[in-house]
Amino acid sequence: MSKYSKLIRDNIPDLLDKNNLSYQVKILNHDQYKQGLKWKLIEEAGEVFTTDNKEDLIEEIADVYEVIEAILEANNITSDDVNLVKEKKAKLKGKFRKKLQLLNLINSEEKKDLNLSIKELETIDKAEVFLQKKVLPQANILDKDSQLLKTHFYDFNRIDSSFLRLKIDTKWQGLAMSNLGFYSWQIMIAKYSGAFAFLQTQHQSAIAFLNSSDNEILKEKYLTQIGKENCFYGVGFSHLRRKEKPLVTATVTEKGYELNGFIPWITGYDIFSHFIIGATLPDGQELYGIIPFHNQNSSLELSKPLQLCAMTSTNTVTGKLNNYLLRKEDIVTIKPKNNIHLKDQENILHHGFFPLGCTFASLRIIEENLVKLDYQEIKETYFELKNQVENLQDKMLTAMIDKNISFADKLKLRVEAINLAHKSAIASIITSKGTANIDSHPANRVYREALVYSVSGQTLPLLKDSCYSLIKDN
Numbered sequence: 001m002s003k004y005s006k007l008i009r010d011n012i013p014d015l016l017d018k019n020n021l022s023y024q025v026k027i028l029n030h031d032q033y034k035q036g037l038k039w040k041l042i043e044e045a046g047e048v049f050t051t052d053n054k055e056d057l058i059e060e061i062a063d064v065y066e067v068i069e070a071i072l073e074a075n076n077i078t079s080d081d082v083n084l085v086k087e088k089k090a091k092l093k094g095k096f097r098k099k100l101q102l103l104n105l106i107n108s109e110e111k112k113d114l115n116l117s118i119k120e121l122e123t124i125d126k127a128e129v130f131l132q133k134k135v136l137p138q139a140n141i142l143d144k145d146s147q148l149l150k151t152h153f154y155d156f157n158r159i160d161s162s163f164l165r166l167k168i169d170t171k172w173q174g175l176a177m178s179n180l181g182f183y184s185w186q187i188m189i190a191k192y193s194g195a196f197a198f199l200q201t202q203h204q205s206a207i208a209f210l211n212s213s214d215n216e217i218l219k220e221k222y223l224t225q226i227g228k229e230n231c232f233y234g235v236g237f238s239h240l241r242r243k244e245k246p247l248v249t250a251t252v253t254e255k256g257y258e259l260n261g262f263i264p265w266i267t268g269y270d271i272f273s274h275f276i277i278g279a280t281l282p283d284g285q286e287l288y289g290i291i292p293f294h295n296q297n298s299s300l301e302l303s304k305p306l307q308l309c310a311m312t313s314t315n316t317v318t319g320k321l322n323n324y325l326l327r328k329e330d331i332v333t334i335k336p337k338n339n340i341h342l343k344d345q346e347n348i349l350h351h352g353f354f355p356l357g358c359t360f361a362s363l364r365i366i367e368e369n370l371v372k373l374d375y376q377e378i379k380e381t382y383f384e385l386k387n388q389v390e391n392l393q394d395k396m397l398t399a400m401i402d403k404n405i406s407f408a409d410k411l412k413l414r415v416e417a418i419n420l421a422h423k424s425a426i427a428s429i430i431t432s433k434g435t436a437n438i439d440s441h442p443a444n445r446v447y448r449e450a451l452v453y454s455v456s457g458q459t460l461p462l463l464k465d466s467c468y469s470l471i472k473d474n
Contacts, residue, residue: 120181167208172223190357194449206233234268237278246280263319284337310448351457355421362424369431
């Protein structure tokens, strides 16, 4: 039995009778009828959107006309009423003949901050085409296949080298992308593959760190080599967030610094060539240096890639440092004690844009399921979640340029993004029904990605507020 919950044309029951089909219908009251017509208009407009030939387009537009006429009649509106307003709007705002597309609406007081450059917009659009064509169709495989992820990552660089040079200066052939542009990029890329988004952001973080270094010789050595002979960089300093005994220590030697300890998380083994290591000096200062993944001695021992519940293809490993010599020329920077905690507070929204992309990925699945199921409840869920994520996206991007917004308010937005990603992922699973339990199902993958984004770059305030948000009254 096929189940429906939609408004139908008056003669459909007669056609079903002629075909000896059994069915159930109900007569709506007037308020239900008016609401049903609105949903029908959305349904028919969707058919217009997906039609790609002239004959079908004419048929679908005819359906839209029919629904609009019914809406007018149901609400006691005449065509003259509509045409009068239509003509007024055309005189005031024009028609749609000039093929204009609005890219940004910029407040005059914030023009410099809010405006993405044409180059940024073009870069994001160009990257999205690649992700739509190459990454999305293989997103479930990419989540587990490190070789395929590596191939796509290298291809990404070959298409446009600026894709993996977003936050570095033009002096180093970078795009010098604005914060607004970069976080818009992060939302966009997370819509298509969590593994791809996570891998590239490790590299983007590393090169931004190098770009801010005062060591010009180091920058010349590494920033000019990005992409050449597969030179890409990762990071290995999240352990500095831990407030207990330092996991990696550094002591001064004649040639540089001697590193010892355990690195719990380094992403990009056999994909990246180097990574930035973080270590704690005896006085508590934070030392950052760059080291190769593959060493000629045993002073750095790396584990096999960890088997993660999501994004395992990113080849995350652990490492042991045993009297590793970090030479002076490979020092990126030395930061004050607790600098990473201060930066985490300043950048509390940084990892929050991935959950937004994850929510959009869930909405894509829900929308596909809506075509199959066509239930009123799913429609309402889809549009409500879509409205929530679009509003939250606007708030978070605005917060990135609002110098007056407090840390507490930013933290609240970050928690909202995490919870919305989980809620939307659950909706994608429920609407996918039993097939979502299949390991390769996209709803299964997106749900696991939401799990990762709930702990990525996690700080103690975020942990506490995320937990509390699960039990407090809305």
